[in-house]
Amino acid sequence: MRIRILALLVVAALSSGCGAEEPLCLGDDVFFRGACVDPVRRYEPAAQLDADNVVAYGEPLQDLTLPPPPKSGFRIVAPPRTLAPGEEISFCLSWPIPALKHDIVHGGRLYTTPGLHHSNMVAKPVQPDLGPNPYPNCHPGADDPFSNVGAGIPDVLFANSTQVVGEETIQFPEGMGYVLDTTREISTSIHFLNTKTEPQRIELAYDFFTMPKDELTQEVAPFVVQISDFSIPPHTTESVGTTCTVFGGHVVSFMPHTHDLAQEFTVDFLTADGGSRRVYEDGTYDLASDIRNYDPPLDLEGVTAIRHACLFDNTRDVEVHYGLGLNEMCILFGYIYPPVKQFAGLVSQDGKPCSSLQLGLFR
Structure with missing residues (x-):
């Protein structure tokens, strides 16, 4: 309670112009046109x-x-x-x-x-x-x-x-x-x-x-990368992933899609000189939101490809494949701008190349 009271006093002080131009907003609120508001x-x-x-x-x-x-x-x-x-x-x-x-x-x-x-x-x-x-x-x-x-x-x-x-x-x-x-x-x-x-x-x-x-x-557009077929033997921990060509632009959000066997989900930006930069990392499956919104957006200048990977721990007695029910998925979804940079990556089977199409050219 004392911490919240202190926070409110700080907001009041900053709002009155003491020590900063903008007030400190509580929770997920943002300062917008003179007030702290829910961003949506x-x-x-x-x-x-x-x-x-x-x-x-x-x-x-x-x-x-x-x-x-x-x-x-x-x-x-x-x-x-x-x-x-x-x-x-x-x-x-x-x-x-x-x-x-x-x-x-x-x-x-x-x-x-x-x-x-x-x-x-x-x-x-x-x-x-x-x-x-x-x-x-x-x-x-x-x-x-x-x-x-x-x-x-x-x-x-x-x-x-x-x-x-x-x-x-x-x-x-x-x-x-x-x-x-x-x-x-x-x-x-x-x-x-x-x-x-x-x-x-x-x-x-x-x-x-x-x-x-x-x-x-800035107008944004969705992108998606999907691995359509993979298999994980019973009682085996295995990584599924792919690397897909991108066409520039700026990423404003990532959202992974996996099921309850997921232990880790990672996204890396790759450059032509072999460089790699981790930009997203999520842990074991839970019921919380996995959407990551980026402000400022992630710049794809110099980035040639995006690599995403899913680590699964198959604790079941049966082989796990892509699909619903007891099976799994390893999908990366998000939004990007400008719309001309919109893309979709499809991998027919884990380990095979990603076919990446710049959908934005057809908008």
Whole structure:
């Protein structure tokens, strides 16, 4: 208690101009235009800007207590589902994008009870032959980000850490965000997993915060590297990883995706002269957020490739492969700017070369 009182006194002193130009903000708040604010709300107007901006399906939430929805932006809520002990299910959910004043998303926040393994949320063009998805259900293949890719590269709205509980935030630095095509619709591949010994009701919601276009200084775009096939023998500790060519730009976030056998996840920047620099390191699997937001961003000037590696300890009696259930994944996701530097790296099998494509050239 005395420490918190001291911190408040420091904030008051600094706010009055004693000893510094900016106050010391508490927690995760940042100083923005004269006040300490939650970064995802730094561009929030004083009054509600976007009306009717909550899209919710299913029963009302019982366990999640949500703050007021964004004043500039929108909220989507998934239909709650109850899973039996040990039950695992993958399915597709979809939502329309509500009418918005601004289309620059500078931050997003996930709210979830235990049981969300992962949800890859994208916005894709409405298919002319099928029309809009039958919200909250989906047309076949709607949850595949690369289906109908000829109509445009999908917008990735959010990808969460494995089995995260509570809140998780993706927040770009001041002046940065991605442009959301509001003529599209949202679809997501959702994977629920009840690891408990009793039935579990899973509730899930997202807030997306928007800002005026004249506030945008750098547009960001998503990137991903995926190793599609690997195997780890029973009772073996083994590393899976790859090195993929990059095309310059600046990284503003990293998010690893592994499962419960992960012991370590690392990311290194490589240079043409053989140099290597560790930029991300995470330990054993837990239920906390693994998203790392960078402000200032990580500069890829002089960097020729990114290497990421996953250390797995297979404590099971069976061989572990890429996949769901008792299997594993080793995926690196994040955001980069400018959009022309956007890339996707695919490794068909662990140990084989990475095929890295500069997607930004096709935007």
